[in-house]
Amino acid sequence: MNDNGIKSLFEIFNLDLNSDVEIDQQLITNLKYNNLFLSCLPLSDYEIYNNFGFLNKVVDDYQKCQNESKDFCPNFGYHLDLKRDKKTQSIIFYYSPCKKTKKKIQFFEKQKVFLYNSYADNDFFQVLSSEKLTSVVKQKVLKRFEYDWKNKTKKGIYIYGKSGVGKTFLFRFITATIAQINSDPTLKIALIFMPELVESIKKSFGNKQNEKLLIYEAALNADYLFLDDIGAEYATDWFYSNYFLLILNSRISQNKPTFFNSNFSLFEYEKKLINLLKSSNSKIEANRIIQRIKRIIGDNIYEIKDERYCNQNQ
Numbered sequence: 001m002n003d004n005g006i007k008s009l010f011e012i013f014n015l016d017l018n019s020d021v022e023i024d025q026q027l028i029t030n031l032k033y034n035n036l037f038l039s040c041l042p043l044s045d046y047e048i049y050n051n052f053g054f055l056n057k058v059v060d061d062y063q064k065c066q067n068e069s070k071d072f073c074p075n076f077g078y079h080l081d082l083k084r085d086k087k088t089q090s091i092i093f094y095y096s097p098c099k100k101t102k103k104k105i106q107f108f109e110k111q112k113v114f115l116y117n118s119y120a121d122n123d124f125f126q127v128l129s130s131e132k133l134t135s136v137v138k139q140k141v142l143k144r145f146e147y148d149w150k151n152k153t154k155k156g157i158y159i160y161g162k163s164g165v166g167k168t169f170l171f172r173f174i175t176a177t178i179a180q181i182n183s184d185p186t187l188k189i190a191l192i193f194m195p196e197l198v199e200s201i202k203k204s205f206g207n208k209q210n211e212k213l214l215i216y217e218a219a220l221n222a223d224y225l226f227l228d229d230i231g232a233e234y235a236t237d238w239f240y241s242n243y244f245l246l247i248l249n250s251r252i253s254q255n256k257p258t259f260f261n262s263n264f265s266l267f268e269y270e271k272k273l274i275n276l277l278k279s280s281n282s283k284i285e286a287n288r289i290i291q292r293i294k295r296i297i298g299d300n301i302y303e304i305k306d307e308r309y310c311n312q313n314q
Contacts, residue, residue, distance in 0.1 A: 023049055023052050025045075027052075028045050028048045031043070031048050031052075031056075031059070032045070032048060034055075034059060036058055036059060036062055037055070037058075037082070039083060039084070040082055040083065040084045051091055051093075054080065054082070054093050058079070058081065058082060061075045061079040062079060065079065065100065071100060071104075073098045073100045073101060075098065077097060077100070078095045078096065078097055078098065079095070080093060080094075080095060081093070081094055081095065081096040103122060104122060106125075107124065107125065110125055110176075110179040111124075111179070113179045113182055113188060114175075114179070114188070114189055114190065114191065115188045115189065115190045115214075115217070115221065115222045116190040116191070116192055116218035116219075116222070117175070117190070117191050118191055118192050118193035119172055119191060125176045125179070133169075133170065135166070135304060135305075137302050137304050137305070138170055141157060141159060141170060144157060144300060144302075145157065148257070149178075153257075154255045154256065155257060155296070155297060155300055156251075156258040156260065156296045156297045156298075156300065157297055157300040157301075157302065158259075158261075158262075158293065158297045158300065158301045158302070159259075159260070159261040159302050159303075159304055160261065160262045160263065160264060160301075160303055160304070161263070161303055161304035162305075163263055165304045166304065167228075167229075167261040167262075167304060168228055168229065168261065170261070171191060171228050171259065172191070174226070174259075175191045178224065187223050187224075188223050188224075189224040189225070189226070190219060190222035190224075190225050190226065191226045191228065192215060192225070192226065192227055192228065193228050193229060194227055194233045195229065195233045195234070196215065197216070197219065197227075197233070198233040200215045200216070201213060201215075201216060201239060201243055204216075216243065219247045220246075220247060220251075223256055224257055224259070225251065225256065225257070226258075226261075227258065227259065227261075229261065229262065229263070230260050230261070231262045231263055231264045231268075231272055232262075234276075235276065236276075236278070237279050237285070240273070240277065240285065240289060241285065244289065245288065245289060245292070248289065248292040248293065248296065249292065252292060252295060252296060257296075260293060260297070265303070266290055266293065266301070269290065270286050270289075270290045273286035273290075274286045
């Protein structure tokens with residue numbers, strides 16, 4: 001690096017070219033074996049002495065970022081980094097995105113497969129490695145989905161069980177996996193929390209601009225639709241007749257797979273719908289919804305039980 005290059009870098013990093021810092025052997029040794037410089041090893045004492053300010057800046061940027069919250073980088077998302085030139089073997093300093101920035105970039109890239117994701121956050125894709133799906137039934141669901149995915153079968157799946165057994169996690173795992181392995185840029189999926197769908201539609205009633213409702217459009221058009229926690233919504237006849245039935249009819253007519261999870265079995269969900277619907281034809285309307293769900297899922301119904309007992313009872 002020439003003198004002008006060094007000066008410009010010092011100016012950018014607010015480093016003092018005339019610093020009187022005494023560089024003793026201990027300081028050099030500390031930097032020599034720092035894990036941040038593994039890609040450039042071995043660093044000679046001479047290299048460390050001549051690049052001491054830059055090397056300290058690399059360490060500083062990293063430590064400041066580590067001390068901040070998990071999603072915020074105090075260095076504007078970029079750290080001073082270094083590498084060794086393959087031809088000249090000299091040390092090159094440059095800016096590179098920090099891990100948090102890379103994580104966000106990767107998140108947004110993977111997130112492109114979603115038309116809508118009720119659970120979108122920077123940690124969404126961590127489910128791929130952070131937990132294990134140990135229950136026998138969850139493994140059956142995954143195998144069923146894998147088989148249908150590979151063979152392009154258009155059947156959906158209905159999963160039910162008590163709160164806390166991992167139904168939502170299973171949906172997150174499947175959708176995150178799709179985003180990870182999918183190579184088709186035209187394929188779109190949606191992971192929708194059912195109560196959010198209802199609330200979004202309610203809020204849209206006062207929308208004078210009559211804008212398209214993103215979450216509803218996603219439910220209609222996604223190639224793979226995952227409806228999380230059906231039965232947890234509180235809705236009126238108007239929602240079920242004018243929205244939910246239309247979503248189900250659209251999914252059937254387009255032959256697009258739809259996946260449901262719920263705290264209720266289909267029988268229990270039908271009873272809940274009958275109690276919610278106020279019309280004189282509540283039983284007929286409820287049965288209409290259930291029959292359409294059955295048409296979408298076929299025989300793919302799985303009960304997930306408490307993980308503590310799954311090895312014994314499943």
